[in-house]
Amino acid sequence: MPAFEPQDPDFEARVRASFAKQKLMKTIGASVTKVSPGEVEIELPFRKDLTQQHDFLHGGIVATIVDTACGYAALSLMPVGSAVLTIEYKVNFVSPATGKRLIARGHVAKPGRIVTVCAGDVYAVSDGKEKLVATMLTTMMALRDRADVSG
Amino acid sequence: MPAFEPQDPDFEARVRASFAKQKLMKTIGASVTKVSPGEVEIELPFRKDLTQQHDFLHGGIVATIVDTACGYAALSLMPVGSAVLTIEYKVNFVSPATGKRLIARGHVAKPGRIVTVCAGDVYAVSDGKEKLVATMLTTMMALRDRADVSG
Amino acid sequence: MPAFEPQDPDFEARVRASFAKQKLMKTIGASVTKVSPGEVEIELPFRKDLTQQHDFLHGGIVATIVDTACGYAALSLMPVGSAVLTIEYKVNFVSPATGKRLIARGHVAKPGRIVTVCAGDVYAVSDGKEKLVATMLTTMMALRDRADVSG
Amino acid sequence: MPAFEPQDPDFEARVRASFAKQKLMKTIGASVTKVSPGEVEIELPFRKDLTQQHDFLHGGIVATIVDTACGYAALSLMPVGSAVLTIEYKVNFVSPATGKRLIARGHVAKPGRIVTVCAGDVYAVSDGKEKLVATMLTTMMALRDRADVSG
Numbered sequence: 252m253p254a255f256e257p258q259d260p261d262f263e264a265r266v267r268a269s270f271a272k273q274k275l276m277k278t279i280g281a282s283v284t285k286v287s288p289g290e291v292e293i294e295l296p297f298r299k300d301l302t303q304q305h306d307f308l309h310g311g312i313v314a315t316i317v318d319t320a321c322g323y324a325a326l327s328l329m330p331v332g333s334a335v336l337t338i339e340y341k342v343n344f345v346s347p348a349t350g351k352r353l354i355a356r357g358h359v360a361k362p363g364r365i366v367t368v369c370a371g372d373v374y375a376v377s378d379g380k381e382k383l384v385a386t387m388l389t390t391m392m393a394l395r396d397r398a399d400v401s402g
Numbered sequence: 403m404p405a406f407e408p409q410d411p412d413f414e415a416r417v418r419a420s421f422a423k424q425k426l427m428k429t430i431g432a433s434v435t436k437v438s439p440g441e442v443e444i445e446l447p448f449r450k451d452l453t454q455q456h457d458f459l460h461g462g463i464v465a466t467i468v469d470t471a472c473g474y475a476a477l478s479l480m481p482v483g484s485a486v487l488t489i490e491y492k493v494n495f496v497s498p499a500t501g502k503r504l505i506a507r508g509h510v511a512k513p514g515r516i517v518t519v520c521a522g523d524v525y526a527v528s529d530g531k532e533k534l535v536a537t538m539l540t541t542m543m544a545l546r547d548r549a550d551v552s553g
Numbered sequence: 554m555p556a557f558e559p560q561d562p563d564f565e566a567r568v569r570a571s572f573a574k575q576k577l578m579k580t581i582g583a584s585v586t587k588v589s590p591g592e593v594e595i596e597l598p599f600r601k602d603l604t605q606q607h608d609f610l611h612g613g614i615v616a617t618i619v620d621t622a623c624g625y626a627a628l629s630l631m632p633v634g635s636a637v638l639t640i641e642y643k644v645n646f647v648s649p650a651t652g653k654r655l656i657a658r659g660h661v662a663k664p665g666r667i668v669t670v671c672a673g674d675v676y677a678v679s680d681g682k683e684k685l686v687a688t689m690l691t692t693m694m695a696l697r698d699r700a701d702v703s704g
Numbered sequence: 705m706p707a708f709e710p711q712d713p714d715f716e717a718r719v720r721a722s723f724a725k726q727k728l729m730k731t732i733g734a735s736v737t738k739v740s741p742g743e744v745e746i747e748l749p750f751r752k753d754l755t756q757q758h759d760f761l762h763g764g765i766v767a768t769i770v771d772t773a774c775g776y777a778a779l780s781l782m783p784v785g786s787a788v789l790t791i792e793y794k795v796n797f798v799s800p801a802t803g804k805r806l807i808a809r810g811h812v813a814k815p816g817r818i819v820t821v822c823a824g825d826v827y828a829v830s831d832g833k834e835k836l837v838a839t840m841l842t843t844m845m846a847l848r849d850r851a852d853v854s855g
Binding site: 492494496497511512514519521534537538539541 | 643645647648662663665670672685688689690692
């Protein structure tokens with residue numbers, strides 16, 4: 252993965268401020284644990300009220316945290332005044348989401364002025380070991396200087 | 403869309419019982435509003451605690467309900483003793499998820515003994531009008547006669 | 554599927570002219586059989602030199618013709634001076650591609666100024682019957698008034 | 705990427721024999737340049753008869769070679785008597801496919817008895833430099849001991 256040069260030196264504060272506005276992240280108990288240029292990590296402790304019918308963490312929540320990590324990875328490289336929107340994503344679920352907590356890591360695969368392609372993975376952590384749970388490929392879009400949306 | 407013949411006459415009860423076991427559905431306030439052979443509908447009233455940074459319903463939740471609708475559409479055609487797992491999905495977000503409530507409709511595009519392909523759409527409903535919010539294409543897998551998972 | 558109003562009355566001629574510039578379409582023997590606003594159909598006679606290891610038509614070619622049908626479905630709704638690019642697609646292969654010929658039908662699911670979402674299906678035709686072979690969901694992008702690309 | 709242990713010591717011969725049966729690969733001029741356990745590389749010299757309307761190599765062909773590389777990466781880890789089928793793939797096109805030749809690299813992200821998830825990238829090579837053209841995430845399926853398909 253190449254190193255990226257952020258256009259906004261305050262990219263981390265911008266990402267964290269936008270994340271703090273996502274009420275869903277608070278609802279599910281997710282937090283940002285790392286912000287680098289083009290790379291963001293989100294953690295989610297396992298919670299029973301987020302499970303599906305087999306008592307695994309619901310795939311939709313697994314996808315939600317890695318989509319969010321990818322979106323902020325894209326935003327971290329965008330200029331001041333940008334907002335990020337997810338155009339689409341594709342996610343494969345490769346193991347049941349169990350364990351104590353999940354870690355989602357999203358990174359920019361190809362930045363662009365309008366369209367940024369990101370990829371990400373989710374790992375289940377138990378006893379200090381990480382196991383791959385899901386992998387995502389996604390397309391993000393930058394909106395510029397819009398009054399209605401930011402971050 | 404072709405009409406499908408269910409292998410289990412009690413398909414609707416089986417789908418509803420499995421849905422009732424999904425704690426996430428209760429957490430976000432989603433309910434099953436229709437179960438037909440190969441087609442399932444889920445509703446979700448808009449809630450502020452499920453929003454992203456622009457105050458729209460989070461795309462991850464939009465995807466979650468249509469993934470769930472697609473999974474149960476697949477399960478509705480599977481024989482007794484089957485469990486359904488999402489192998490993967492791809493979702494495009496085409497409009498902001500706003501309005502009073504969302505309706506997710508999933509249907510089977512191609513049933514199979516092991517792999518079933520489904521498609522689904524999510525609509526935002528306001529003043530009785532539906533607006534397309536997201537569209538999904540997904541691959542479901544049937545697990546048979548497993549002690550550890552069912553439904 | 555809603556009816557769409559083309560912005561360019563000569564949309565069909567524009568689509569056919571661009572298709573004629575695709576040397577790959579000639580190489581594989583594909584032709585445009587229908588152009589409506591937001592919907593395009595492409596046919597491909599079965600050819601042994603396009604097969605994979607099991608003697609079915611290669612999935613990559615199946616995807617190629619429905620990607621092309623989707624791209625031109627998007628272009629048919631774009632204003633004069635636009636070029637269309639495929640940002641990404643996702644395709645499920647649901648039956649072996651056999652038979653006398655394939656028909657790919659692409660349509661616009663959601664048009665947009667920059668981003669257009671399309672969906673499409675490929676059918677194998679034998680003895681006048683159509684069988685679903687593949688289904689696609691794709692994101693197209695409009696480029697405007699660029700000297701380097703058109704159509 | 706973890707190192708994988710092949711179940712069949714003759715995995716490379718098996719992959720190359722199956723590739724040789726793909727008539728499409730000969731038609732477009734592609735060749736296998738590397739086979740490791742869980743990783744396959746395919747090269748394709750640029751050819752004008754494979755281009756789209758802007759004179760770039762057609763995205764469908766770009767996807768075809770990386771789908772093929774991913775499929776054989778999956779096959780390289782499968783036991784003797786298996787055949788591989790692509791269930792689905794998703795591909796993002798991030799730069800125009802130009803240059804002297806393309807290199808597609810596919811690898812296994814998560815092997816499985818029935819379902820294997822792979823990822824791959826395509827690079828355009830010019831003057832010895834590689835530029836990312838496309839990135840893919842895909843789901844492969846193993847068929848066992850079938851009379852009708854192998855490899």
